[in-house]
Amino acid sequence: MKFRKNVSLAKYTTFKIGGPAKYFYIAKTKQDLIKAIKAAKELGLPFFVLGGGSNLLVLDKGFDGLVIKCQMSNVNFLPLKAGFKIVAGAGLPLGKLVSASAEKSLTGLEWAVGIPGTVGGAIRGNSGAFEKSISNIVKEVEVLEITEDNSPQIKILKNKDCKFQYRDSIFKHNSNLIILSAEIQLKKGDKKEIQKKIKEHLEQRKKTQPLGFPSAGSIFKNPEGFSAGELIEKCGLKGKKINGAQISEIHSNFIVNLGDAKAKDVEKLIKLIKQKVKQKFGIVLKQEIEIF
Numbered sequence: 001m002k003f004r005k006n007v008s009l010a011k012y013t014t015f016k017i018g019g020p021a022k023y024f025y026i027a028k029t030k031q032d033l034i035k036a037i038k039a040a041k042e043l044g045l046p047f048f049v050l051g052g053g054s055n056l057l058v059l060d061k062g063f064d065g066l067v068i069k070c071q072m073s074n075v076n077f078l079p080l081k082a083g084f085k086i087v088a089g090a091g092l093p094l095g096k097l098v099s100a101s102a103e104k105s106l107t108g109l110e111w112a113v114g115i116p117g118t119v120g121g122a123i124r125g126n127s128g129a130f131e132k133s134i135s136n137i138v139k140e141v142e143v144l145e146i147t148e149d150n151s152p153q154i155k156i157l158k159n160k161d162c163k164f165q166y167r168d169s170i171f172k173h174n175s176n177l178i179i180l181s182a183e184i185q186l187k188k189g190d191k192k193e194i195q196k197k198i199k200e201h202l203e204q205r206k207k208t209q210p211l212g213f214p215s216a217g218s219i220f221k222n223p224e225g226f227s228a229g230e231l232i233e234k235c236g237l238k239g240k241k242i243n244g245a246q247i248s249e250i251h252s253n254f255i256v257n258l259g260d261a262k263a264k265d266v267e268k269l270i271k272l273i274k275q276k277v278k279q280k281f282g283i284v285l286k287q288e289i290e291i292f
């Protein structure tokens with residue numbers, strides 16, 4: 001297999017931050033992905049599966065292994081009695097699924113408009129917004145289970161096997177499970193109503209999120225009963241800058257890259273937020289983003 005060498009990861013993340021991957025490969029099919037993982041295991045290389053890079057902080061030193069960008073973006077709409085079954089590749093951008101579903105007058109995914117990233121990334125983190133999440137519509141997930149003897153197995157996990165919780169799933173706790181595709185079910189709805197909801201959600205995002213600067217979305221999960229953004233704001237940290245990284249003035253749970261931020265600047269802000277929130281409220285904030 002041919003891997004690209006020394007590829008900057010900054011352009012593959014929405015933060016636009018991060019050093020190089022020693023090796024880099026784009027998997028356009030399930031078979032590509034399986035072959036790349038097998039090759040990495042044979043070569044003894046650590047590997048990392050990348051989706052849309054929208055929930056990540058890649059360190060400045062980069063990754064001393066193989067980054068496999070998951071780009072299996074196949075999608076199939078199959079009619080059911082009361083709606084549609086959609087089979088989507090893990091690399092399909094979530095936004096494309098939102099617009100294709102709306103086009104077919106399917107309801108249940110309007111909340112996801114404006115969430116960057118892929119179907120695979122959304123399932124792993126159980127992405128959600130407006131009190132809904134992907135776990136509400138996923139029926140089953142096709143996964144590749146990596147085994148000690150390097151003979152990976154394809155398995156189907158039903159919704160309940162995915163152990164979905166708030167921004168959490170089995171995939172966050174078992175890195176041997178790689179998401180290949182998912183079956184999602186949506187109901188038939190009124191196209192005008194669906195488009196109206198999508199428009200409202202987008203407007204709400206534009207009002208409340210710093211969309212003009214690169215970021216990775218919310219840095220921390222909301223602790224039960226609290227808004228992480230409000231806690232951070234109450235610590236007086238809104239707008240705090242470290243070099244090119246800033247705690248957003250619009251939404252304090254976002255850190256934005258003002259142009260030349262390094263991962264180390266973002267890490268320092270994360271550390272500062274955790275310290276101040278712990279000191280003032282006794283609450284330990286948990287990261288939503290992954291640092292690697």
Ligand SMILES: Cc1cc2nc3c(=O)[nH]c(=O)nc-3n(C[C@H](O)[C@H](O)[C@H](O)COP(=O)(O)OP(=O)(O)OC[C@H]3O[C@@H](n4cnc5c(N)ncnc54)[C@H](O)[C@@H]3O)c2cc1C
Nearest residue numbers: 051052053054055090117118120121122127128179216217
């Ligand atoms: C402006 C902005 C707004 C956002 N708003 C929201 C929001 O409203 N709600 C929300 O929940 N999130 C939000 N996010 C965060 C992010 O978009 C989501 O978490 C998204 O679902 C991540 O998907 P991704 O493909 O980009 O994952 P990546 O960032 O590429 O990866 C995240 C993790 O998933 C793993 N992964 C990726 N693909 C696979 C796979 N196929 N199999 C196994 N593991 C995999 C990666 O290894 C990594 O550990 C926002 C981000 C931004 C930048």
